[in-house]
Protein backbone atom coordinates (compact mmCIF):
# COMPACT_ATOMS: atom_id res chain seq x y z
CA UNK A 1 0.00 0.00 0.00
CA UNK A 2 2.88 2.35 0.82
CA UNK A 3 6.36 2.16 -0.70
CA UNK A 4 9.07 4.76 -0.10
CA UNK A 5 12.51 4.19 -1.57
CA UNK A 6 15.52 6.43 -1.01
CA UNK A 7 13.14 9.24 -0.15
CA UNK A 8 14.78 12.65 0.21
CA UNK A 9 13.29 15.93 1.42
CA UNK A 10 15.51 18.97 1.59
CA UNK A 11 14.20 22.22 3.06
CA UNK A 12 15.93 25.36 1.85
CA UNK A 13 15.65 28.44 4.05
CA UNK A 14 17.80 31.19 2.56
CA UNK A 15 21.29 29.74 2.32
CA UNK A 16 20.60 27.04 4.91
CA UNK A 17 19.74 23.57 3.71
CA UNK A 18 18.14 21.01 6.02
CA UNK A 19 18.02 17.39 4.90
CA UNK A 20 14.92 16.24 6.75
CA UNK A 21 14.80 12.89 4.93
CA UNK A 22 18.05 11.41 3.68
CA UNK A 23 17.16 8.31 1.67
CA UNK A 24 14.37 6.79 3.71
CA UNK A 25 12.98 3.34 2.87
CA UNK A 26 9.59 2.16 4.06
CA UNK A 27 7.10 -0.46 2.89
CA UNK A 28 3.69 -0.94 4.49
CA UNK A 29 1.31 -3.70 3.43
CA UNK A 30 -2.39 -3.19 2.90
CA UNK A 31 -4.24 -3.54 6.21
CA UNK A 32 -1.08 -3.19 8.33
CA UNK A 33 -0.77 -0.86 11.32
CA UNK A 34 2.72 0.54 11.75
CA UNK A 35 4.11 2.89 14.40
CA UNK A 36 6.89 5.33 13.42
CA UNK A 37 9.20 6.40 16.24
CA UNK A 38 12.35 8.53 16.40
CA UNK A 39 13.99 11.42 18.21
CA UNK A 40 12.77 14.97 17.74
CA UNK A 41 13.89 16.27 14.34
CA UNK A 42 14.48 12.79 12.87
CA UNK A 43 12.00 13.43 10.05
CA UNK A 44 8.80 11.73 11.25
CA UNK A 45 6.45 14.64 10.54
CA UNK A 46 8.13 15.30 7.21
CA UNK A 47 7.48 11.69 6.20
CA UNK A 48 3.85 11.91 7.25
CA UNK A 49 3.29 15.23 5.44
CA UNK A 50 4.65 13.65 2.26
CA UNK A 51 2.45 10.58 2.64
CA UNK A 52 -0.53 12.87 3.31
CA UNK A 53 0.09 14.76 0.07
CA UNK A 54 0.65 18.03 1.98
CA UNK A 55 4.36 18.22 1.18
CA UNK A 56 6.29 16.98 -1.87
CA UNK A 57 9.54 14.98 -1.73
CA UNK A 58 12.72 16.37 -3.27
CA UNK A 59 13.87 13.01 -4.71
CA UNK A 60 13.42 9.26 -4.43
CA UNK A 61 10.30 7.19 -4.87
CA UNK A 62 7.04 7.34 -2.93
CA UNK A 63 3.91 5.45 -3.88
CA UNK A 64 0.65 5.16 -1.96
CA UNK A 65 -2.06 2.88 -3.42
CA UNK A 66 -1.94 3.68 -7.16
CA UNK A 67 -0.46 7.14 -6.75
CA UNK A 68 3.09 8.25 -7.50
CA UNK A 69 3.61 11.08 -5.02
CA UNK A 70 6.43 12.61 -7.08
CA UNK A 71 4.35 12.94 -10.22
CA UNK A 72 1.05 14.40 -9.06
CA UNK A 73 -0.62 17.45 -10.55
CA UNK A 74 -2.36 19.93 -8.29
CA UNK A 75 -5.71 18.33 -9.17
CA UNK A 76 -4.35 14.83 -8.43
CA UNK A 77 -3.20 16.05 -5.04
CA UNK A 78 -6.70 17.28 -4.18
CA UNK A 79 -8.24 13.95 -5.26
CA UNK A 80 -5.55 12.01 -3.41
CA UNK A 81 -6.10 13.95 -0.18
CA UNK A 82 -9.86 13.71 -0.50
CA UNK A 83 -10.17 9.98 -1.24
CA UNK A 84 -6.98 8.01 -0.56
CA UNK A 85 -5.65 9.30 2.76
CA UNK A 86 -7.10 10.58 6.01
CA UNK A 87 -4.94 12.65 8.36
CA UNK A 88 -5.13 13.22 12.12
CA UNK A 89 -2.93 15.90 13.70
CA UNK A 90 -1.55 16.07 17.22
CA UNK A 91 -3.29 19.31 18.15
CA UNK A 92 -6.85 18.30 18.95
CA UNK A 93 -8.08 21.80 18.04
CA UNK A 94 -6.40 21.71 14.60
CA UNK A 95 -8.46 18.69 13.53
CA UNK A 96 -11.88 20.24 14.20
CA UNK A 97 -13.71 23.53 13.60
CA UNK A 98 -14.70 25.48 16.75
CA UNK A 99 -18.17 26.47 15.55
CA UNK A 100 -19.17 23.14 13.98
CA UNK A 101 -20.70 20.19 15.80
CA UNK A 102 -19.09 16.76 15.45
CA UNK A 103 -21.73 15.63 12.98
CA UNK A 104 -21.25 18.77 10.87
CA UNK A 105 -17.45 18.43 10.82
CA UNK A 106 -17.62 14.74 9.78
CA UNK A 107 -20.06 15.76 7.02
CA UNK A 108 -17.67 18.45 5.66
CA UNK A 109 -15.38 16.13 3.63
CA UNK A 110 -18.45 14.21 2.46
CA UNK A 111 -20.00 17.45 1.18
CA UNK A 112 -16.75 18.27 -0.63
CA UNK A 113 -17.01 14.85 -2.29
CA UNK A 114 -20.63 15.69 -3.33
CA UNK A 115 -22.29 13.02 -1.21
CA UNK A 116 -26.05 13.68 -0.79
CA UNK A 117 -27.28 15.25 2.46
CA UNK A 118 -29.12 12.08 3.45
CA UNK A 119 -26.09 9.85 2.89
CA UNK A 120 -23.85 12.34 4.71
CA UNK A 121 -25.99 12.18 7.80
CA UNK A 122 -26.11 8.37 7.77
CA UNK A 123 -22.36 8.03 7.26
CA UNK A 124 -21.48 10.65 9.91
CA UNK A 125 -23.67 8.94 12.49
CA UNK A 126 -22.21 5.52 11.65
CA UNK A 127 -18.66 6.78 12.04
CA UNK A 128 -19.32 8.64 15.29
CA UNK A 129 -20.93 5.45 16.67
CA UNK A 130 -18.00 3.29 15.51
CA UNK A 131 -15.63 5.60 17.40
CA UNK A 132 -17.80 5.62 20.54
CA UNK A 133 -18.67 9.32 20.29
CA UNK A 134 -22.29 9.05 19.08
CA UNK A 135 -23.28 11.09 22.14
CA UNK A 136 -21.06 13.96 20.94
CA UNK A 137 -22.85 14.37 17.56
CA UNK A 138 -24.42 17.70 18.56
CA UNK A 139 -21.42 19.02 20.51
CA UNK A 140 -18.76 21.50 19.46
CA UNK A 141 -15.05 20.95 20.31
CA UNK A 142 -15.19 23.12 23.45
CA UNK A 143 -17.88 20.82 24.85
CA UNK A 144 -15.77 17.66 24.49
CA UNK A 145 -12.72 16.14 26.21
CA UNK A 146 -9.41 15.86 24.35
CA UNK A 147 -9.95 12.13 23.84
CA UNK A 148 -13.44 12.67 22.43
CA UNK A 149 -12.09 15.37 20.10
CA UNK A 150 -9.44 13.00 18.74
CA UNK A 151 -12.04 10.26 18.18
CA UNK A 152 -14.16 12.75 16.24
CA UNK A 153 -10.99 13.73 14.32
CA UNK A 154 -10.49 10.06 13.37
CA UNK A 155 -14.12 9.95 12.19
CA UNK A 156 -13.47 13.05 10.03
CA UNK A 157 -10.32 11.47 8.59
CA UNK A 158 -12.28 8.30 7.72
CA UNK A 159 -15.33 10.08 6.26
CA UNK A 160 -14.48 9.44 2.61
CA UNK A 161 -13.40 5.85 3.26
CA UNK A 162 -9.68 6.40 2.66
CA UNK A 163 -7.41 3.40 2.21
CA UNK A 164 -4.76 4.88 4.50
CA UNK A 165 -5.09 6.64 7.86
CA UNK A 166 -2.10 8.78 8.90
CA UNK A 167 -1.80 10.15 12.41
CA UNK A 168 0.98 12.46 13.65
CA UNK A 169 1.28 12.09 17.43
CA UNK A 170 -2.51 11.76 17.79
CA UNK A 171 -2.19 11.13 21.51
CA UNK A 172 0.54 13.70 22.20
CA UNK A 173 -1.76 16.08 24.11
CA UNK A 174 -3.60 13.38 26.07
CA UNK A 175 -2.99 11.70 29.41
CA UNK A 176 -1.96 8.04 29.51
CA UNK A 177 -5.41 6.50 30.00
CA UNK A 178 -7.03 8.69 27.34
CA UNK A 179 -4.25 8.05 24.85
CA UNK A 180 -4.63 4.30 25.35
CA UNK A 181 -8.33 4.54 24.51
CA UNK A 182 -7.75 6.75 21.44
CA UNK A 183 -5.07 4.35 20.28
CA UNK A 184 -7.44 1.44 20.79
CA UNK A 185 -9.96 3.28 18.58
CA UNK A 186 -7.32 3.41 15.83
CA UNK A 187 -6.62 -0.30 16.19
CA UNK A 188 -10.35 -0.94 15.90
CA UNK A 189 -10.68 0.96 12.61
CA UNK A 190 -7.60 -0.84 11.34
CA UNK A 191 -9.11 -4.23 12.21
CA UNK A 192 -12.72 -3.62 11.34
CA UNK A 193 -12.47 -1.33 8.33
CA UNK A 194 -9.19 -2.79 7.01
CA UNK A 195 -7.67 0.71 6.78
CA UNK A 196 -3.87 0.76 6.60
CA UNK A 197 -2.61 2.89 9.52
CA UNK A 198 0.67 4.75 9.98
CA UNK A 199 0.98 6.47 13.34
CA UNK A 200 3.87 8.65 14.51
CA UNK A 201 4.37 8.51 18.24
CA UNK A 202 6.79 9.30 21.04
CA UNK A 203 4.91 7.03 23.38
CA UNK A 204 6.51 3.60 23.94
CA UNK A 205 3.21 2.35 25.41
CA UNK A 206 1.60 3.07 22.05
CA UNK A 207 4.38 1.73 19.84
CA UNK A 208 4.50 -1.43 21.98
CA UNK A 209 0.97 -2.34 20.91
CA UNK A 210 1.47 -2.64 17.16
CA UNK A 211 2.98 -5.54 15.28
CA UNK A 212 5.65 -3.39 13.65
CA UNK A 213 7.50 -0.30 14.84
CA UNK A 214 9.76 1.53 12.41
CA UNK A 215 12.49 3.72 13.91
CA UNK A 216 13.77 6.72 11.97
CA UNK A 217 17.20 8.14 12.72
CA UNK A 218 18.62 11.16 10.86
CA UNK A 219 15.99 11.00 8.13
CA UNK A 220 16.54 7.30 7.41
CA UNK A 221 14.86 4.10 8.50
CA UNK A 222 17.34 2.58 10.93
CA UNK A 223 15.56 -0.33 12.58
CA UNK A 224 12.29 -2.20 12.86
CA UNK A 225 10.80 -4.05 15.80
CA UNK A 226 8.45 -6.92 14.92
CA UNK A 227 6.11 -8.29 17.57
CA UNK A 228 4.23 -11.54 17.61
CA UNK A 229 2.28 -13.34 20.27
CA UNK A 230 3.00 -16.90 21.32
CA UNK A 231 1.34 -19.15 23.82
CA UNK A 232 3.79 -20.36 26.48
CA UNK A 233 3.90 -23.88 27.98
CA UNK A 234 1.74 -22.67 30.90
CA UNK A 235 -0.91 -21.33 28.51
CA UNK A 236 0.06 -17.67 29.04
CA UNK A 237 0.24 -15.35 26.06
CA UNK A 238 3.71 -13.94 25.50
CA UNK A 239 4.59 -10.99 23.30
CA UNK A 240 7.89 -11.62 21.53
CA UNK A 241 9.59 -8.48 20.21
CA UNK A 242 12.58 -8.74 17.91
CA UNK A 243 14.62 -5.83 16.60
CA UNK A 244 15.94 -5.83 13.04
CA UNK A 245 18.30 -3.45 11.27
CA UNK A 246 16.93 -2.24 7.93
CA UNK A 247 18.97 -2.78 4.77
CA UNK A 248 18.33 -0.48 1.82
CA UNK A 249 18.27 -1.51 -1.84
CA UNK A 250 21.98 -0.79 -2.19
CA UNK A 251 22.73 -3.16 0.72
CA UNK A 252 23.52 -0.43 3.27
CA UNK A 253 22.85 -1.20 6.93
CA UNK A 254 23.33 1.22 9.81
CA UNK A 255 25.31 -0.26 12.71
CA UNK A 256 24.13 1.21 16.03
CA UNK A 257 26.57 3.58 17.70
CA UNK A 258 26.94 1.41 20.81
CA UNK A 259 28.07 -1.54 18.66
CA UNK A 260 30.52 0.66 16.76
CA UNK A 261 31.96 2.07 19.96
CA UNK A 262 32.19 -1.28 21.76
CA UNK A 263 34.33 -2.79 18.98
CA UNK A 264 36.03 0.43 17.81
CA UNK A 265 34.51 0.06 14.36
CA UNK A 266 35.50 3.16 12.45
CA UNK A 267 35.72 4.08 8.79
CA UNK A 268 36.99 0.76 7.45
CA UNK A 269 35.72 -2.62 8.58
CA UNK A 270 36.34 -6.16 7.38
CA UNK A 271 33.36 -8.12 6.11
CA UNK A 272 33.37 -11.89 5.75
CA UNK A 273 30.72 -14.20 4.39
CA UNK A 274 30.16 -17.24 6.61
CA UNK A 275 27.85 -20.19 5.91
CA UNK A 276 24.78 -18.50 7.38
CA UNK A 277 25.85 -15.04 8.47
CA UNK A 278 28.14 -12.13 7.74
CA UNK A 279 30.76 -10.91 10.20
CA UNK A 280 31.95 -7.33 10.57
CA UNK A 281 35.33 -6.79 12.26
CA UNK A 282 37.37 -3.73 13.00
CA UNK A 283 40.33 -3.02 10.74
CA UNK A 284 43.42 -4.43 12.55
CA UNK A 285 45.72 -1.93 10.84
Ligand SMILES: Nc1ncnc2c1ncn2[C@@H]1O[C@H](COP(=O)(O)OP(=O)(O)OP(=O)(O)O)[C@@H](O)[C@H]1O
Pocket residue numbers: 011012013018019020038039040041042043044045046047
Ligand atom coordinates in the same frame (compact mmCIF):
# COMPACT_ATOMS: atom_id res chain seq x y z
N1 LIG B 1 9.32 23.73 6.75
C1 LIG B 1 10.55 23.48 7.16
N2 LIG B 1 11.58 24.31 6.82
C2 LIG B 1 12.84 24.05 7.21
N3 LIG B 1 13.20 22.99 7.95
C3 LIG B 1 12.23 22.12 8.33
C4 LIG B 1 10.86 22.33 7.96
N4 LIG B 1 10.13 21.31 8.48
C5 LIG B 1 11.00 20.51 9.13
N5 LIG B 1 12.25 20.99 9.05
C6 LIG B 1 13.48 20.38 9.62
O1 LIG B 1 13.56 19.05 9.16
C7 LIG B 1 14.00 18.17 10.19
C8 LIG B 1 12.96 17.07 10.42
O2 LIG B 1 11.79 17.68 10.98
P1 LIG B 1 10.48 16.85 11.35
O3 LIG B 1 9.46 17.84 11.82
O4 LIG B 1 10.11 15.97 10.23
O5 LIG B 1 11.00 15.97 12.58
P2 LIG B 1 10.17 15.10 13.63
O6 LIG B 1 10.87 13.79 13.73
O7 LIG B 1 8.73 15.06 13.25
O8 LIG B 1 10.36 15.93 14.96
P3 LIG B 1 9.37 16.11 16.23
O9 LIG B 1 9.31 14.78 16.91
O10 LIG B 1 10.07 17.15 17.06
O11 LIG B 1 8.04 16.58 15.69
C9 LIG B 1 14.26 19.04 11.40
O12 LIG B 1 15.63 19.36 11.41
C10 LIG B 1 13.42 20.28 11.14
O13 LIG B 1 14.00 21.41 11.75
